[in-house]
Amino acid sequence: MEKVFSMLKSFTEDNGKLKFCITCGNRATSEALFAVGDGAILVEKYCDTCAEKEAK
Numbered sequence: 001m002e003k004v005f006s007m008l009k010s011f012t013e014d015n016g017k018l019k020f021c022i023t024c025g026n027r028a029t030s031e032a033l034f035a036v037g038d039g040a041i042l043v044e045k046y047c048d049t050c051a052e053k054e055a056k
């Protein structure tokens with residue numbers, strides 16, 4: 001399944017639960033939205049460093 005980077009937004013924790021970067025496991029500070037076809041949106045959490053790599 002192809003995913004196309006759509007946008008990056010800063011991520012705020014809800015419920016006081018920490019989220020972790022899916023790439024490196026550090027604390028997530030951003031979430032990236034990807035379009036995956038049929039109007040579906042995939043959201044993945046990243047730390048700042050990995051978010052920059054994804055957001056291109």
Ligand SMILES: [Zn+2]
Nearest residue numbers: 021024047050
């Ligand atoms: Zn990371």
